[in-house]
Amino acid sequence: MMAKKASESETISNELVLPNDTNVLGNLMGGKLLHWMDISSAIAAQRHSRRVVVTASVNNVSFNHPIALGDVVTLRSKVSRAFRTSMEVFIDVTVEDHRTRETIKCNEAIYTFVAVDQHGNPIDVPPVLPETEEEKTRYDGALRRRQLSLILAGKLKAADATELKALFNPE
Amino acid sequence: MMAKKASESETISNELVLPNDTNVLGNLMGGKLLHWMDISSAIAAQRHSRRVVVTASVNNVSFNHPIALGDVVTLRSKVSRAFRTSMEVFIDVTVEDHRTRETIKCNEAIYTFVAVDQHGNPIDVPPVLPETEEEKTRYDGALRRRQLSLILAGKLKAADATELKALFNPE
Amino acid sequence: MMAKKASESETISNELVLPNDTNVLGNLMGGKLLHWMDISSAIAAQRHSRRVVVTASVNNVSFNHPIALGDVVTLRSKVSRAFRTSMEVFIDVTVEDHRTRETIKCNEAIYTFVAVDQHGNPIDVPPVLPETEEEKTRYDGALRRRQLSLILAGKLKAADATELKALFNPE
Amino acid sequence: MMAKKASESETISNELVLPNDTNVLGNLMGGKLLHWMDISSAIAAQRHSRRVVVTASVNNVSFNHPIALGDVVTLRSKVSRAFRTSMEVFIDVTVEDHRTRETIKCNEAIYTFVAVDQHGNPIDVPPVLPETEEEKTRYDGALRRRQLSLILAGKLKAADATELKALFNPE
Amino acid sequence: MMAKKASESETISNELVLPNDTNVLGNLMGGKLLHWMDISSAIAAQRHSRRVVVTASVNNVSFNHPIALGDVVTLRSKVSRAFRTSMEVFIDVTVEDHRTRETIKCNEAIYTFVAVDQHGNPIDVPPVLPETEEEKTRYDGALRRRQLSLILAGKLKAADATELKALFNPE
Amino acid sequence: MMAKKASESETISNELVLPNDTNVLGNLMGGKLLHWMDISSAIAAQRHSRRVVVTASVNNVSFNHPIALGDVVTLRSKVSRAFRTSMEVFIDVTVEDHRTRETIKCNEAIYTFVAVDQHGNPIDVPPVLPETEEEKTRYDGALRRRQLSLILAGKLKAADATELKALFNPE
Numbered sequence A, B, C, D, E, F: 001m002m003a004k005k006a007s008e009s010e011t012i013s014n015e016l017v018l019p020n021d022t023n024v025l026g027n028l029m030g031g032k033l034l035h036w037m038d039i040s041s042a043i044a045a046q047r048h049s050r051r052v053v054v055t056a057s058v059n060n061v062s063f064n065h066p067i068a069l070g071d072v073v074t075l076r077s078k079v080s081r082a083f084r085t086s087m088e089v090f091i092d093v094t095v096e097d098h099r100t101r102e103t104i105k106c107n108e109a110i111y112t113f114v115a116v117d118q119h120g121n122p123i124d125v126p127p128v129l130p131e132t133e134e135e136k137t138r139y140d141g142a143l144r145r146r147q148l149s150l151i152l153a154g155k156l157k158a159a160d161a162t163e164l165k166a167l168f169n170p171e
Helices: A031-048 A134-150 A163-170 B031-051 B133-152 B162-168 C030-050 C133-152 C162-168 D030-049 D131-151 D161-170 E030-049 E133-152 E162-168 F030-049 F133-152 F164-169
Strands: A011-016 A050-061 A072-083 A086-096 A102-118 B011-016 B052-059 B072-083 B086-096 B103-116 C011-016 C051-057 C072-083 C086-094 C101-117 D013-014 D052-059 D073-085 D086-096 D103-116 E010-014 E052-059 E072-083 E086-096 E103-116 F009-017 F050-058 F074-081 F085-095 F104-116
Touching: A011 A031, A011 F030, A031 A050, A031 A072, A031 A086, A031 A102, A031 B031, A031 B052, A031 F009, A031 F074, A050 B031, A050 F030, A072 A134, A072 F030, A086 A134, A134 E086, A163 D013, B011 B031, B031 B052, B031 B072, B031 B086, B031 B103, B031 C011, B031 C051, B031 C072, B052 B133, B052 D103, B072 B133, B072 C030, B072 D030, C011 C030, C011 D161, C030 C051, C030 C072, C030 C086, C030 C101, C030 D030, C051 C133, C051 D030, C072 C133, C086 C133, C101 E072, D013 E030, D030 D052, D030 D073, D030 D086, D030 D103, D030 E010, D030 E072, D073 D131, D073 E030, E010 E030, E030 E052, E030 E072, E030 E086, E030 E103, E030 F030, E030 F050, E052 E133, E052 F030, E072 E133, E086 E133, F009 F030, F030 F050, F030 F074, F030 F085, F030 F104, F050 F133, F074 F133
Parallel strands: none
Antiparallel strands: A011 A072, A011 F009, A050 A102, A072 A086, A086 A102, B011 B072, B011 C011, B052 B103, B072 B086, B086 B103, C011 C072, C051 C101, C072 C086, C086 C101, D013 D073, D013 E010, D052 D103, D073 D086, D086 D103, E010 E072, E052 E103, E072 E086, E086 E103, F009 F074, F050 F104, F074 F085, F085 F104
8 A cells, every 4th residue: 555645644623612611710621622632633544544433542642731711722633653454643732822822832642543444344554654853753653652552451561562671771 | 638538539420322422333433432531530530639620631541342322331430549639530431232231341541630729720639548459459550650651751761760660671 | 021120220420510501690401400311311211121212201300409510410310110111210319519529419300211112112121129118119109100190191080090099088 | 560471471492303312213312302391491481580590390291202303393382370489381392294394293391490580599470361271271270280299399288289189089 | 386475484493592602702603693593594494395405505694783691592584585496595583681571683694595305406496475575575685686696606697687787777 | 003914814624524413314504514614714813813703794605515424524714804893704615525535615605703802892903915816816805795795784875886886887
């Protein structure tokens, strides 16, 4: 299958924080943002694979900055690497103060999707071709993250995770 | 602050999968489940801390089993450990086939929350007292997960993560 | 058909009151609670019958206590009695003040469901086996409530409603 | 306070049954209809009292006819009688087959509301002036229903419910 | 096909403005009103044609009056004229101050619908028979609006739009 | 006030068509698209003015192409011209077949917004600086559309609408 550029899957979405998206402090609830990130990254994975995709896992989402009612949230999703039937997608979230129009980076998340056929069975996807520096760094890191997730799931022995081992035991 | 039993925070919710929660294959979308898990685990953290809580991070959610339209999804959330102002919450998700009433475990997720006062500033929470075997295992693992997350965020050196180091370099 | 314990159908749900669920006074609107009670009690009836169920009637819901934005509402539903194809379900609603964690009973409702096959035709359900004192009291009362509802619907003469007659004309 | 005609409170609403309002058989779920009835009857009570109103109780809702996806549901709400601070509202529900435009009566429900001031305290409402035959029948029945509901709530002795007693013990 | 009276398609809806329908000033957002108007006018077109209808165009909606949280919005839709397979529908929107019960006209909108068969292909609809003064004025104006819209879409030359030409070049 | 480039207000959103957004034919309902267009164009107007904005009018939205369940809808909004306190925004809507990834242009709409201060009073906005051919064409057309809308609202005599007059009465 022919590789596709990472940039071809880029998906941008802008969302307005409405009252029902907020908690009692008037800030965006985490669960709503997780939902928006899932839809945005699913569209990116669908663009890369031209298939129906289903969420396989979510990793390393951190919420560093409260987002207020009325703020505009921008989500940028891009496939970082593909592994046979699965795709890792990075979502960069920024929020825009509508008066100053200052843009603050407030989240970064990684979702993994599997492409499926009409019966729901996994199906192969094209490899990803990273071009920019950031795309290359994320492409390289994807293997390390995959090993870590296989270890945590008990499907890989720590001793065989060569990429990760180096991290903890360098010489 | 006096420790509270893990079981005191337990929060059960049952959700019915409706048409708008499903993808084109008729299965529950990941983003909707992430949203339900956020609300359920936030209630558990709120019960433990008796405070308003905000989502701090989401880790290691994997989706292993398609959940169909009309299925009943049961979420069980419980605080596994507290670190000064933050709480780690485990969410166990089962799905019930309404004809056989067979119950299948289909997800396990870990969310972290921070307790805040009325101005949104972090505030101390009580320690957790684990009682069952499972509660103790999750309590112990929480420290390892926290080190890993601090390393990934660049706030801790791998060399100082004693718990994790042992995992990759045992003797 | 073999009788099933009332407790086997028990269904617990926890809901967080969000802005869109509230009226201009900031309290939970009755219609939203009626909706939550319908879903919770439908799951209980579905658990008892292992069938698709449809709402047949709603009786005696009273709203005694305002429930505020941000409160946690807990619904406990349990089948109280079955009549051939229909099931009476009690829903007990409590609300929890998230600071004191004081739990206040605020509603009690009775919904009736009919089990149906895939064409929507009524189908037999197992009898209910009450065990606790409360389960027995509710089981006994179900017949009286059924007579009353048949009278109100013009399907039973008041003179034939022996259980009810005794209530108004004791000696 | 001057009496107001029952007809002045009449409130009509037309709703289209959307996918998310339906169960696995493709029919309108009871809970959604209960929600629509609450909003429609609340507007009628608000029109009668010119006050914020809160739902006090729901009685005798029966679901006799499945309503399908794409059908148009018409709700007609009208205050039937007022008791100092509370109002009984009848909701008549019809459904329209969009091909034949045949209109089928499918539900009748009774909701009770209390008018409140800005602090949520009950406040007096004008009496109702019934004009048509149906309005008069419903006005008269309201007292009987109120006695029944007070008995069921344990706030009135059956022996003192003169209107109801006659029903079961005619001589 | 036999003509049908304009009044036969009349569709009334009452909506309550909820928190999630409002912007940061606490007023109804335009997009929500556009959505309500679409459903209300679609029901009117469906009543006229007894067919499934799809929105073809929206013209000349203006928002003149802020509508507040808790207000009751009344929409009155009526088919003004039919052109073979399409129908023009007028929607008159009023808002009611629930304290004074003063009714203010706040919007007027024109939507056009096409009737379709089960494959989504356009299908003929009955002509409209206007009766009141207002119905006649709107019926006459519909031709002018149709010419204008054909010109704007580049499907009619301005010189051939006799009705419109007279407006700009009267003698 | 210093002019701002049209491109600075550009706002892109991607939406996934979910079951509840569709009609009985399984296609996106017009009202839902109108709602999405309102939010997308409001964000563009907010970016141009750095103010809260309210929808003033909607013109000339036509729906030419059915959009199916599961399709990805892309909305691109950009301020085309500003008139003291109001802004005209163009929304270009494309839909993407997720298998072929073929992109079809399916709608073009024009919304007008007014910038307001915290009391809801209109407030001045910066002029727009068009750069591309398309931006210039839309900028020029905006005056003609404004005259037409003032005529239709009865606020301008046709004889004074010089731009429009030329269109119907060229010599």
